[in-house]
Amino acid sequence: MNKAAVRNALYDRYIAPTTNKRERSIGIEIEMPIVHMDARPVDFSVVHRLTSAFANRFHMKTLARDDDGHVSLLEDLQHGDSLSYDCSYNTLELSLGKESDLFVLNERFVTYYRFISRFLRSFCHSLTGMGVNPYRNRNDNTPISNERYRMLFHFLGLYKYYRHPDFFHPYSNFGMFSCASQVQIDLHDSELLEIIQTFEKLEPIKALLFSNSVMPEEEGNAICVRDMLWENSMHGLNPKNIGFYRQNLASIEDLLDYMQQESMYCVMRNGTYINFTPVPVSDYFSGSDRIGEFWNGSAYQKMVFTPKIEDLQYLRTFKLEDLTYRGTVEFRSCCCQPIKDNMTVAAFHIGLIERLPELKELLARDRVLYGHGQDAEALRKVFCKGIMPDFIDRNQLRDLILSILDLAQIGLERRGKKETVFLEPLYDRADRGTNPATDYLCALSDGIPMDALIRRYAEID
Structure with missing residues (x-):
């Protein structure tokens, strides 16, 4: 097959959907750990009962079953919302179909979440807002029995036969306990490269604000192990499939050339x-x-x-800023957040996209993070480990984060939907110099029991 045919096919799949102007819409995916409050393995029979009750309550259509006949995917055909199980029945994912208003998305999420919480509570189970399932080592970490997950976990388990450019971690089942909060936003081809490259420079700040995945056995990756779990797995065997682009993309042609190396x-x-x-x-x-x-x-x-x-x-890639075949950019680097803060990720990104030129200029002239010999990728890595480099002035860093949040707030105000309320938890984190993972570790060191932390991170109001 000639190179031109492959290039044209990539263009048609990934670039062509961005060439039509349309109202900027938002789609949200929130993965949440399911936990047994007695610190026992999740009872999958409870999960299957929940799925049936949820389908009946919200009149959702069954789109997929596993090999044993259990429903693994429900969808509301009117809104495009879905309930699914990500990799295993230990993780529940709520996907919210495209809307232009965060309040509409949040209202649907809250309605779904409250129903699920009430149901699970009667069986001593709960969802919670953590990026790593706190009882992962007690759960039955087996993949959902279907073609997709059988293939995926067979592939991830092959790491022992390959050599990674950096190193392989031993958690090939990480998809069964790692949870994210992801947002997809419509974009136009005229802004595509600028969005990708500007938000890549923002990734260290996002690590400081949104880190929420802790594995005590991984002390060197203290507050956001998600990056390491993805990058140092078989997905990262080719570094071009994960993380940063690591090169300047000056044109769509550059991006298409890059895709052919994935x-x-x-x-x-x-x-x-x-x-x-x-x-x-x-x-x-x-x-x-x-x-x-x-x-x-x-x-x-x-x-x-x-x-x-x-x-x-x-072709499956896991870039931090990933162009999809839907004409959207998917921001993939944020951990699942405490449930009451579920809209912070979307609000942060949509607000800043509305002020993209100002954000680009702010980051270009920054000397708090940049200009000291470390790029965005290196800075994100150290921040994910909970390390603050000596050259960074903490007061100046706080001011930089607040300036970025102010830009996001202006962007949300410009949308005229009164969505700035969703940024309030981020201002609090910036003022305190913390994030959900740091708060979690502090609570553990203060002797707060795990079941109390699970409830705290599960609160919706």
Whole structure:
């Protein structure tokens, strides 16, 4: 297959959807740990009862079942909202369909969350707003029995046969206990590169404000282990699939060239996933047949298959700012937040996109973070470990964060929907120089029991 055909297919899938002007809408995905309040494994029978009750209450349609017949995905066809289980039945995800108003999205989220909380409470279970399931080591960490997750966790478990550019961590099941708060925002091709590169420079600040994933056994990654879990897994075997772009993208052509260097590791044939050694897009389409393996019901079996241009739909990347096939940019770097702060991630991003030129200028002239020999990627790494470099003045850093939040506030005010209330928790964090992970660690050191912390991070009001 020639390079022009691959490039055109990438353009059609990722760039073309951004070329039509439309009202800027927002979609939100919130992954939340399910916990047994007696510190026992999550009872999956309770989860399945919840799914049935939720479908009946909100008249949602079943879109997917696992191999055992259990419902794993429900969707409201009117709003595009869905309830699903991410990787395992230990994590519940609420996805909110596109809207232009954060209050509308929040109202739907709160309605769903309250119903779920009441149901789970009667079975001594709860959702909570933490980026890592606090009882992960007690849960049954097995993937949902379907093609997608069987493929994914087989792939992640292959790390022992490869050499990572940095190192591999041993938590190949991290998808079953790691939870994020992600937002997708419509964008136009004229602002695409500017959004990606400006928000990449903002990533260290986001680590300071939104970190909320703690694993005590990973002391070197104190407050946001999510980055490490993704980047030092098989997903990071090709660094171009994860994290930062690490290069200047001066044009759409540069971005398309970059995409051709991202790796593919799976496709489907006749409803069955095939895994293969990760290979860059350009190489995948440059040869003839490839060799992969699939689950035949009892074991993995080798098979030969022929690449097709339609296979681009299986290109899976996990950039911190990820361009999607929906004509949106997906911001992926924020941990699940305490539930009462569930709209902070979306409010922060949509407010700043509205003031993109001012944000770009503010970061360009910054000398609090930048100009000391460390780029955004290096700074985010140290901040995720809870480390403050000696060259940073904490008072000046606080002023910088407040200036960024002020820009977000102006952007939300410009939208005229009175959404600035959703930024208030971030102002509090900036004033105190803290984030949910730091508060969590302080509470633990003060002797606050885990069940009390779970309840605190689960509060909605």
